[in-house]
Amino acid sequence: MKYLDMVIESLKNVEKQKEKFEAAISIIEFSLKSNGLIYVFGTGHSHMLAEEIFYRAGGLANVYPILIDELMLHRKASISSEIERVEGYIGEILNGYDISSSDVFIVISNSGINAVPVEAALYAKSKKCKVIAITSLNHSKNSKPRNSKNLHLYDVADVVLDNCAPKGDATIDVGEGKMGPISTITGAFILNSLIIETAEKLKKAGVNLPIFLSANVENGDETNSKILKEYKKRIPIL
Numbered sequence: 001m002k003y004l005d006m007v008i009e010s011l012k013n014v015e016k017q018k019e020k021f022e023a024a025i026s027i028i029e030f031s032l033k034s035n036g037l038i039y040v041f042g043t044g045h046s047h048m049l050a051e052e053i054f055y056r057a058g059g060l061a062n063v064y065p066i067l068i069d070e071l072m073l074h075r076k077a078s079i080s081s082e083i084e085r086v087e088g089y090i091g092e093i094l095n096g097y098d099i100s101s102s103d104v105f106i107v108i109s110n111s112g113i114n115a116v117p118v119e120a121a122l123y124a125k126s127k128k129c130k131v132i133a134i135t136s137l138n139h140s141k142n143s144k145p146r147n148s149k150n151l152h153l154y155d156v157a158d159v160v161l162d163n164c165a166p167k168g169d170a171t172i173d174v175g176e177g178k179m180g181p182i183s184t185i186t187g188a189f190i191l192n193s194l195i196i197e198t199a200e201k202l203k204k205a206g207v208n209l210p211i212f213l214s215a216n217v218e219n220g221d222e223t224n225s226k227i228l229k230e231y232k233k234r235i236p237i238l
Contacts, residue, residue, distance in 0.1 A: 111135075
């Protein structure tokens with residue numbers, strides 16, 4: 001299967017970024033030790049990755065996805081592509097979040113060129129918050145920024161993790177065009193790897209973490225209820 005081969009190759013390329021992974025893990029580790037939150041933000045299909053590590057079996061309660069209807073796909077999908085290019089849009093929305101230097105802000109954008117993800121990263125940095133970007137360097141470095149600051153997402157972030165997707169994301173030429181996007185698969189792998197490896201480091205240091213269980217296993221509801229009671233005030237969408 002061609003697509004399987006492309007997925008495996010891309011994941012192997014992602015794995016080569018050992019130093020970048022270690023740098024990102026250190027940022028998340030510091031944040032969690034400081035009782036910070038992991039904010040996650042993406043537009044379009046990238047918003048799915050913000051949900052990927054939120055409120056699920058095996059997920060940390062410290063994760064706060066920033067989910068904005070107009071930037072997602074369930075209302076007017078094509079309009080979301082227009083809005084993510086609008087300058088000055090995201091700052092007012094992020095003012096409603098209590099983002100601080102003890103938090104970490106993860107921005108996912110495959111192209112890394114549009115105004116909204118770039119300005120979201122800049123906003124977080126203005127709050128002295130460390131920023132981790134997940135983006136396609138192949139796409140971004142071969143594309144002109146669509147913002148007046150002339151910045152790519154990789155120009156702004158403290159740590160940049162390459163999702164190793166090709167420009168345009170799709171991988172398999174079927175004649176009329178290409179199919180088989182990669183960025184969601186590699187992005188999910190990157191995020192889960194960061195969370196897991198950070199958790200393992202903190203566990204060795206004796207730090208107990210609030211990890212959700214499946215609601216469909218023994219003691220799942222009881223465990224999750226205790227976690228929710230503690231974190232709902234800080235993460236209202238729980």
